[in-house]
Amino acid sequence: xxxxxxxxxxxxxxxxxxxxxxxxxxxxxxxxxxxxxxxxxxxxxxxxxxxxxxxxxxxxxxxxxxxxxxxxxxxxxxxxxxxxxxxxxxxxxxxxxxxxxxxxxxxxxxxxxxxxxxxxxxxxxxxxxxxxxxxxxxxxxxxxxxxxxxxxxxxxxxxxxxxxxxxxxxxxxxxxxxxxxxxxxxxxxxxxxxxxxxxxxxxxxxxxxxxxxxxxxxxxxxxxxxxxxxxxxx
Ligand SMILES: Nc1nc2c(ncn2[C@@H]2O[C@H](COP(=O)(O)OP(=O)(O)OP(=O)(O)O)[C@@H](O)[C@H]2O)c(=O)[nH]1
Ligand SMILES: [Mg+2]
Numbered sequence: 001x002x003x004x005x006x007x008x009x010x011x012x013x014x015x016x017x018x019x020x021x022x023x024x025x026x027x028x029x030x031x032x033x034x035x036x037x038x039x040x041x042x043x044x045x046x047x048x049x050x051x052x053x054x055x056x057x058x059x060x061x062x063x064x065x066x067x068x069x070x071x072x073x074x075x076x077x078x079x080x081x082x083x084x085x086x087x088x089x090x091x092x093x094x095x096x097x098x099x100x101x102x103x104x105x106x107x108x109x110x111x112x113x114x115x116x117x118x119x120x121x122x123x124x125x126x127x128x129x130x131x132x133x134x135x136x137x138x139x140x141x142x143x144x145x146x147x148x149x150x151x152x153x154x155x156x157x158x159x160x161x162x163x164x165x166x167x168x169x170x171x172x173x174x175x176x177x178x179x180x181x182x183x184x185x186x187x188x189x190x191x192x193x194x195x196x197x198x199x200x201x202x203x204x205x206x207x208x209x210x211x212x213x214x215x216x217x218x219x220x221x222x223x224x225x226x227x228x229x230x231x232x233x234x
Pocket of ligand 2: 075092
């Protein structure tokens with residue numbers, strides 16, 4: 001099996017004329033797989049830079065983050081790549097930006113070249129050029145922002161128009177309301193048992209709590225239960 005080398009990197013472009021197909025394997029930082037980042041775009045280093053150390057991989061895929069401005073695409077990518085939350089003032093992405101991450105999946109090194117697109121309307125024509133090369137699309141909405149959810153329909157229309165027919169698509173509800181959250185389905189039974197049991201545990205704890213007893217953490221309990229059940233259970 002061949003071991004290709006990838007460069008960890010961060011790239012960006014705001015050129016509306018550049019296409020990911022224009023610059024095949026330039027060997028430059030962050031341009032590791034077939035259809036690469038355009039090199040003729042202007043670079044806007046709005047986020048902390050990553051090191052340019054090389055990393056080996058077996059297969060590579062392109063993943064694109066799309067969704068309204070402010071839903072948290074850049075933050076999600078930084079969390080995934082660097083394990084940190086980009087707190088502070090919101091810096092809207094200009095054009096398009098990317099990060100590489102190599103994951104070990106079943107003894108294979110899988111490189112994801114993750115493209116972080118600008119959600120703002122004025123950059124739409126830039127991002128359209130990248131859809132057709134994406135193997136997977138993560139479509140984000142903000143669970144605290146109804147408009148971003150309502151716009152999912154329009155995003156899906158755009159995806160069907162510009163992306164490959166067999167693109168892997170995942171809808172992600174990002175952010176939180178600082179209250180325990182889970183999705184339920186009365187039809188399939190998803191999380192129904194867990195929702196009621198968690199509330200019952202919380203109520204029981206409150207009613208019987210001794211002053212020296214550690215408090216029951218409803219959110220921790222729900223997260224732990226969902227994790228141990230492989231996320232979502234019936
Ligand atoms: N509380 C909370 N805030 C978040 C989360 N994700 C992002 N934010 C905040 O939401 C704002 C927008 O986040 P970004 O990741 O920059 O949004 P974006 O989708 O990349 O926006 P564009 O680049 O304009 O398309 C920032 O102020 C973040 O700090 C989250 O999971 N929880
Ligand atoms: Mg962004």
